Each structure stands twice: as C-alpha cells, then as structure tokens.
Amino acid sequence: MAKKSMFDMTPVKGYEKKLEDFFPMERRCSNCLGCKFVPFEKIKSNRFGRNCPSVWHYNFNLYSARGRFQLGQNILEDGSVRFEGQALDAIFNCQACGACDVGCKVTRFNLEPLAHNIALKERAVEKGKAPDALNAVAAQLAKQKTMLPGAKKADRGAWASGLKLKDISVGKETAEYAFFPGCQYAYDKDLQKKAKSYVSVLKKAGVDLGWFGKGDMCCGGRAGQMGFRKEFEAQAQANAVVWKKAGAPKIVTPCSDCYYALKRQYAMLGIEVEVVHAVELIAELIKSGKLKLKKAVDLSITYHDPCRLGRLGEPFEPWDGTEKKILNQVHTWTPARPRYAGTYGIYDAPRDVLAAIPGLRLVEMERVRENSWCCGAGGGCSVFNPEFSDAVASERVTEAQATGAEAIVTACPWCEKNLSGVTSENGTAMPVVDVIDLVAKAL
Numbered sequence: 001m002a003k004k005s006m007f008d009m010t011p012v013k014g015y016e017k018k019l020e021d022f023f024p025m026e027r028r029c030s031n032c033l034g035c036k037f038v039p040f041e042k043i044k045s046n047r048f049g050r051n052c053p054s055v056w057h058y059n060f061n062l063y064s065a066r067g068r069f070q071l072g073q074n075i076l077e078d079g080s081v082r083f084e085g086q087a088l089d090a091i092f093n094c095q096a097c098g099a100c101d102v103g104c105k106v107t108r109f110n111l112e113p114l115a116h117n118i119a120l121k122e123r124a125v126e127k128g129k130a131p132d133a134l135n136a137v138a139a140q141l142a143k144q145k146t147m148l149p150g151a152k153k154a155d156r157g158a159w160a161s162g163l164k165l166k167d168i169s170v171g172k173e174t175a176e177y178a179f180f181p182g183c184q185y186a187y188d189k190d191l192q193k194k195a196k197s198y199v200s201v202l203k204k205a206g207v208d209l210g211w212f213g214k215g216d217m218c219c220g221g222r223a224g225q226m227g228f229r230k231e232f233e234a235q236a237q238a239n240a241v242v243w244k245k246a247g248a249p250k251i252v253t254p255c256s257d258c259y260y261a262l263k264r265q266y267a268m269l270g271i272e273v274e275v276v277h278a279v280e281l282i283a284e285l286i287k288s289g290k291l292k293l294k295k296a297v298d299l300s301i302t303y304h305d306p307c308r309l310g311r312l313g314e315p316f317e318p319w320d321g322t323e324k325k326i327l328n329q330v331h332t333w334t335p336a337r338p339r340y341a342g343t344y345g346i347y348d349a350p351r352d353v354l355a356a357i358p359g360l361r362l363v364e365m366e367r368v369r370e371n372s373w374c375c376g377a378g379g380g381c382s383v384f385n386p387e388f389s390d391a392v393a394s395e396r397v398t399e400a401q402a403t404g405a406e407a408i409v410t411a412c413p414w415c416e417k418n419l420s421g422v423t424s425e426n427g428t429a430m431p432v433v434d435v436i437d438l439v440a441k442a443l
C-alpha cells in the first residue's frame with residue numbers, strides 16, 4: 001500500500017463524529033454551569049464573570065452549551081424538537097469560541113461541548129436549515145475561494161503588489177516559510193497595509209519568505225465552524241494540493257482564524273502542516289537578537305487574546321485508544337485521552353513581543369488567556385447576526401476600558417475588525433491595533 005502523504009486527507013479517529021455519537025455525552029452533562037462562567041477561582045468580579053457570549057446575550061439556558069446538550073438529546077430521543085424557531089436560532093447563534101469547552105473541562109474532562117455545538121450546526125445544514133446569509137458565505141467559498149462577501153478570487157493577490165515576495169506555488173522558487181495572509185489581510189484595504197508590514201518585518205529580520213501566489217486561498221476553517229463540513233473539507237483539500245506542489249514549506253500566518261484551521265482543523269483531517277502564527281515567529285526573532293525594537297512607544301495597552309490563537313490554539317494530538325465504561329458509570333480511556341483545556345494556547349508570544357517594545361505598558365483585562373471573552377465575530381455570527389456580534393464586541397470594549405488602557409491590541413484581523421468602532425456601555429469606542437502596528441513603530 002502506498003505510504004500516506006502528509007497532505008492526503010485521512011480524517012483521524014473521532015473527527016467523523018455525527019450528532020448521534022454525542023448522545024451519551026448529552027446525557028452525561030450535569031447542569032453544573034461551568035460552561036456559562038469563568039472558572040470560579042479565576043473570576044475577579046461579578047461584572048466580568050461570564051464566559052459564554054451566547055447565553056450572556058440571550059439570557060436563556062437554550063443558548064448555553066448545557067442548553068444545546070439538552071436540545072440535542074431531545075432531538076435524538078423523540079424528534080419532538082425540530083430544526084426550527086428558537087431551537088434553530090440557538091444552534092447558529094454560537095461563536096464557536098470554545099469558552100464553554102474550557103469551562104466544562106474544569107469539572108468534567110470527558111465532555112466536548114464545542115464539538116457538539118458544531119455537530120448540531122452540521123445537522124441543521126444537512127437538513128437545509130442554515131440561515132440564508134451562511135448559505136451565501138458557503139457558496140462564496142466554493143466559487144471565489146474566500147468567505148468575504150463580494151470579494152473575487154482574481155483580486156486576491158493585490159495586497160502583495162510591490163513586495164517582491166517569492167512565488168513558490170509554481171515549483172521554481174523555494175522558501176523556508178510561506179506567508180499565508182488569510183482573507184481579511186488579503187482583501188481589506190486597511191488590513192492589506194498590515195499584511196505588508198508583517199512581510200517587511202519578517203524579511204528585514206532575515207526570514208526566508210515566499211507565498212503561494214495564485215494558489216493562495218481561504219483556509220476554509222470558518223465554514224467548518226459554521227457547520228458546513230463538506231465545504232470546509234473541499235477547501236482544505238484544495239489548499240493541501242497547492243502546498244504539496246510548493247514543496248511543503250512551513251506556513252506563517254498573521255491570522256488567528258487561519259492558524260486554528262491549519263493547526264487543529266486540518267490536523268483532524270489528517271493534513272499535516274507545520275504552521276506558526278506571525279507573532280510567534282516575531283517573538284523568536286526578538287529573542288534571538290535578529291529583530292531589535294529600539295524606539296519607544298509611549299502607550300498603555302491591553303491585550304485581547306483571540307479565541308483561535310489562545311484556548312483553541314493548542315496543538316492537536318491524535319488519539320486512537322479505546323473508551324470503556326466501568327462500574328456502570330465511570331468512563332476510562334486507554335491510553336489516556338488528550339484533554340484540551342486551553343492551557344497550552346499561544347498566550348506568551350504576543351505578550352513577549354509587547355514587553356520588548358520600550359515604553360509600552362500592558363494592563364491586563366479580567367478575562368484573559370483561556371478565559372478570554374470572544375470578540376463576537378466567530379462562527380459566522382458577524383455575518384448573519386451583526387447585532388449579536390456587536391453586543392459581544394461592546395462587552396469586550398467595556399472590559400478593556402475598565403483597565404484604563406488607551407488602546408486594545410490583538411493578533412487577529414477578525415478581532416481587530418469586530419472590536420473597532422464598537423462602543424462600550426458608556427458609549428465610547430477605543431482604538432484597536434494589531435501587534436505588528438506597534439512592532440513597526442518600535443523598529
């Protein structure tokens with residue numbers, strides 16, 4: 001038998017779970033509230049003690065991970081609950097941010113609320129019940145290889161003009177790293193400047209950098225988060241073909257959504273690719289002395305951990321063991337199953353970069369690292385329910401203002417866009433910048 005190539009799609013055990021496979025899990029949910037609050041020992045105030053944007057905004061149990069476990073159980077048990085009305089509304093109004101998953105694992109290590117939320121979305125999509133706006137996003141991905149409404153494949157490379165980046169897609173040139181901008185950096189006029197800035201900084205520090213030229217496309221990860229599994233898989237496979245032809249370089253991306261897609265979602269498909277977030281690489285370059293930040297930036301900032309770089313950015317570990325129920329109630333796994341509690345996400349690299357900028361003062365928010373509050377853009381919510389998405393962003397801006405910082409810094413274009421211009425509960429907005437903006441100022 002031919003050896004499996006690192007770019008052949010061979011889903012790992014557990015990836016192909018469907019809603020029915022979650023039935024025992026739905027019944028094991030103990031209604032303990034861990035999916036609705038920051039773990040109690042980490043709560044700093046009642047005001048910022050919630051973790052799930054969905055149940056916080058709708059204030060109704062159905063919109064929590066617990067509520068969705070109950071919903072799934074009812075759908076599977078008697079079919080009296082259908083994919084319509086408020087049930088359908090709850091299924092799609094979930095940012096897939098993973099805060100419930102981390103909260104749940106504090107008390108229950110054997111449940112996967114995030115994967116279950118997505119299984120519900122997938123079933124609704126299969127039944128043709130997805131919101132029209134999300135169907136349009138999936139169609140856009142299939143046709144234009146991006147999920148940004150109105151964007152065209154033919155315009156994708158505009159951001160790279162003038163950069164003289166090596167095009168490694170045609171097999172003539174090679175590079176150690178391929179720069180994978182992601183759709184926001186590729187198309188958004190303001191963000192394009194930041195993509196250029198990332199490239200300039202990396203090249204200046206001596207990184208051997210290229211890109212996939214005409215083969216550069218959307219990662220497709222967001223389609224998976226929205227329940228469009230087939231579309232996500234097709235996009236992942238299309239990217240794998242390009243990367244293989246380009247000689248399988250390491251990939252560096254400035255987008256946290258792409259990072260999560262390549263690191264976790266692709267790994268579950270069996271597509272093995274070495275990916276780093278650009279802030280990780282910049283942190284390494286600073287540490288090794290290849291990048292020196294000398295100019296002072298006199299600013300107090302607070303750092304927003306993107307969900308998909310932080311708690312969802314943990315490395316994927318395939319598990320191929322067996323699960324057994326003993327004593328009629330205790331589940332055991334042989335060998336031990338990996339437990340994703342968000343602890344090993346990328347939290348230190350962006351903070352190390354910020355700490356290396358002279359004059360910059362970091363003040364932390366109450367909800368940070370694995371308990372960070374989502375920006376509101378995840379799971380397609382910013383497209384089909386902007387009112388909900390903005391409310392979640394406003395809550396984060398309120399929390400950021402409570403620190404007394406002058407600006408919010410983040411490492412994801414989706415977070416940056418969703419938090420920008422949104423006002424807090426006192427009616428004022430805050431400047432939002434990317435890590436690279438401050439690095440560029442300090443050079």
Ligand code: SF4
Pocket residue numbers: 028029030031032033034035036065066069103104105108111113
């Ligand atoms: S934390 Fe987990 S076990 Fe507890 S109510 Fe939420 S989903 Fe159920």
Ligand code: SF4
Pocket residue numbers: 035051052053054055063064065093094095096097098099100101114117
């Ligand atoms: S993924 Fe996020 S929005 Fe969805 S239920 Fe979990 S915490 Fe709430």
